Every structure is written in structure tokens, then in C-alpha cells.
Amino acid sequence: MAGAADLSVICNSRVPLTAGDVRDLFLGEKQFAGAVKLVPVDNSSAQSVFLERALKMNAAKYSTTWTKKSFRDGINPPLVTGSDAEALAYVKRTPGACSYVTIATPADVVVVARL
């Protein structure tokens, strides 16, 4: 499990995002980067660390926040992958996808932030 390991927020190579967009991205407030439809993807193996470091909230609040968001705005919470490898594979092959991993990041994804 991810502990004090470095956490990288990564995006598909065609996604122009900045570290300041990460919170809005994973809370459904930012759904487009230019013309690109963003696809945030949670990585359950590193989620607790990500929520703590990037969003400053726990899993319960994250879930409730998304329930409210979904109920009001009709958008769905991020898809969930089960590991760094899955998250990385999904981001590499999906235009607009972003996730977070605790492993070394290959050159064909964009590292938006290191947490």
C-alpha cells in the first residue's frame, strides 16, 4: 500500500493541466481542459494518500461530496482502478484520463503534480 511514498498525479499526454487543477478535477468541478473532456480515475491502492494530500479529506467525505455532486449536477464519480498498473494503463490509453500512482512514471504520460 502507498505510505509515505511519492505520489504522482498523471494525465494522458494530451491533457494540459496544472497542479492547481487537481482538486477541481477530482471533485468534478473541472471537466474540460480546453476541448478535451477530462476523465478522472481513482486508484484504490493509493486513494487514501491522495485524498489526504491533494484533497485534504477522508474517503467518507469524498464519497458524500460526490453523492451530492452527482445528485445536483448529474455527473458521475470517477472510475476506480485497483492498482498503480491499472491506473497507469488506463491513463496511457484514454484521451483526457488522469489518475495518480506511486510508481515511477513513464515518459508517455504527463506528470501534473508530485505530492
Place this chain on the structure above:
Amino acid sequence: MGTTTPRRASPSRAWVGALLVAGLGHTLATHAAADDSDRIATLEQKLDQSLQLIQQLSARVHDLEAQVGQGNAAAAAKGPGPAPAAAQPGTPAATQPGTVAATAPDTAQRLARVEQTVTEMAASAGQHAEDIGMPMHGFADVGVGNHNAEFPQYQGADIAELDFFLTPRLGSRTRALFELNFEVGSDGSVGVDLERAQIGYQFADSATVWLGRFHTPYGYYNTAFHHGQQIATSLRRPRFIEFEDHGGIMPAHTVGAWLTGSQRVGDEKVTYDAFIGNSQRITDGKLDMNNAGNTHGSTIVGANLGVLLSGALDGLKVGVDAFQTRVLDDDTPAPAPPFATRVRSYGAYAAYDTDSWEDIAEFHVFDNDDLTGHTGTHRSEAGFVQMGYRAGHYTPYARYERGAFQQSDNFFSAQDNGSSYYRTALGLRFDVDLVSSLKLELAETHLTDRDISSYDEALLQYAIRF
């Protein structure tokens, strides 16, 4: 105050006793939580083991890739020549470092197949949720009390509602939301309402336009909670913003078009809503949003402007809203034409939502013109303040609400719940787990003009989301 309705002691005591028994159920819930903790610990252990296995396999793949790289380098150093004999999969030659150069092409192919398989597995696992296509969520709640929380003429146990909302994944910019609600009406029968049916197009983060039936974006509470009782701290909505068919005196739903969005301005976020739709009518003492349209072409138009603050005020949203509509009273005795009222509402709200606090205040003023009797403009007011403090699984809360409605204003006098009132409530919410909550509320309601009476309530509710 005026007269007070006599209280029937015995049934009330019986229900209060029932509530206390139900409260003791908390102990059982705690045991259930302990069982869940054990299961979660076991699952975490299995997950750790799986991750270790994945890491080992990843390391092995990495080693093999390195060997292939070395082999290619060796082959390149040797220059062109006859292709070496391929090693059979699984034979020592395929993995012996000293023979890598001779088996590199085959190993590379095998690695490519393995990588493709792993990628497909990962992709299928990651895409599983996406392939569902039509995520369905919902809420449900049941209750018991010495009165019914929605229809105080009843007492005992009640099933309040079962609410489904669907958010199908469509194109990147097309969105849809449908909400189907099964609820028990004032006559005890189960009714089905298409609470929301809205299809929208998202131009950008700052602009989405919806068409259909939607929650009228006045104030804060109506769009933040609506039928989602489990995500609301309190046991029920303020009386004056109840749903139309539960006697609410404001138009909770609108059928029409709604433009909404948000935009960051510095560190703050500005939210806005603008809407237009069918104007309402009053029929059988209740507001009706005219789902099928109306016969005179009148509209409701309105807007809401809010600001989400940051820094020391992070979690605070403040805003203002207004709407205007023309409401016909279908209950006007024939042969007189229906009374018509131009309703103008102006509102202001503040909501402070943090890890510890959820405080909401909302206030509305009505300046209504009598378009039939020409009795002039009638001013009425309504508002509430609610404070809740989140302390782990428990959230105690308090709410005070008041509605001062001119009974000379046909818009209020024609509605069953259009009488003035004030209500104080103290409640305790207990989160059994992430998706279910138990709420106990003690409330005192005073009706202050059309009827002068009061009643006390002890209510228990079990609400879930899924």
C-alpha cells in the same frame, strides 16, 4: 399564542417509548460495525498480498525486459548474421542470461504478448465501471413518530419515499438526469413522480444548459438536498420549502430551461443559475408545476448568484436569488375566473459546510400582486436557520424556521399549508455507516394565523443512499 391543541398522552408516550427502543438499536449497529471492521481488515490483508504478488511479477517483467535489452545490444554488436534458433517457451534457454542473445526475438514476442494480456486485463478492470452505462443511485427513508413528519394529521410508522436517480453516460458534452420517486401521499396511497427529467448540453465548465423538469434553483436547500434525505443532516426539509405535493408553498420544481455553471475568479468561485419555465397553478390547495404546459403561456423566470469563498472562509457559500411567476388558482369557485397572482420572490442564503460544521441560513421575501381582485401588493416572508456540528458518527443539530404569510394574499390563502407558522427543532443524526443514518428529531410547531394551534413531535427516521 392562541389556543393549543390537546395532546393525546398515551399514544405519544407509546411512540416515544418506541423511539427509545429504536435508539437502543444503536448498540446492535455498533456490533455490526465491529464485524465490518474485521471483514475490512481481512480484505485489506488480501489486497496487500495481491499487491505484493503484482510487484513481484512487475519486477520479474522488468528483469526480463532488461535481459532482452542486453541481448539486443549484444546482437547489434555482433552485426547481421543468421537468425539464431528460437528457444522453446519454458525451456532453460529462454531464460538463461548467457543465451539471451540467441532467444531474444522469441522472448520479446512472449513479453509483448504478456504485456498485451496484462494491459487488456488492467483495461477491462479499469473500464468495468464505465461499461455499466447507466449508473443508478437512490435514496430511501422510513420513519416513526407521534406525528407523521410530512403529514402531521397522521401518527405511527410511515414509509416516506423511495427515490431513484439515473445519470446515464452519454457523449462528452451531453448529459442527462432522471429521478423517479415513489412516495406516500397525504391520502396514504403510493404515488410515482418523475421528479426530474432533464437533458443537458455542457458547453464548458462554466455553462451547461438543461431542458426538462429540474429542481428550481432558488436559495440553497432546494438544489443541495431535495429528495436525498440521507445526505441532509436534518430529518426533513423546512416546512415552507417542502415539495409541492407535500404542501410546500414555493415551486420546488420547474419545467423549462436552466442555464447553470461556475467560474473561478481568483481563489473564489462564482456560481450562477438562470431559468425559465412554465408558470405554476394552485389546484386542490397545492402548487402544481404544470408538467404538460399551461394554457396561457405564462412563465416563471429566475436567477441565483452565489460565491464560494476560500482561505479563512473556506466552506462558506453566500448568494442571492429571485424569481417571478404568475400563478392561477384553479380552486376559484365557478363561474368566477381563476384568481391570478404575480409572485415575486427575493432571497438570500449562506451555507457553511466544513468537516465539523454544517450551518445553513436562507431567507425569502415575497412581493405578490393580486392580478384579479386588485387588492394591491402583499408582502410576506419566510426563512430558516439551521446549525449542525459533526462529531464523528454523531451530528446534533438545531433549526428555527418561520413563515409570515399574508392571508389576504390569495397565493398563500389558497394553499393548504399557506398559513403562518414557526417551528423549532432539535435533532441528532447518527451515521450508522457511510450510506445509512438514523435521525431523531424533537420539534414544536406553532400555527399562528389561519389556524391557531401547536403540536409537538418526536420523530425517528432511518435513511439510506445507494
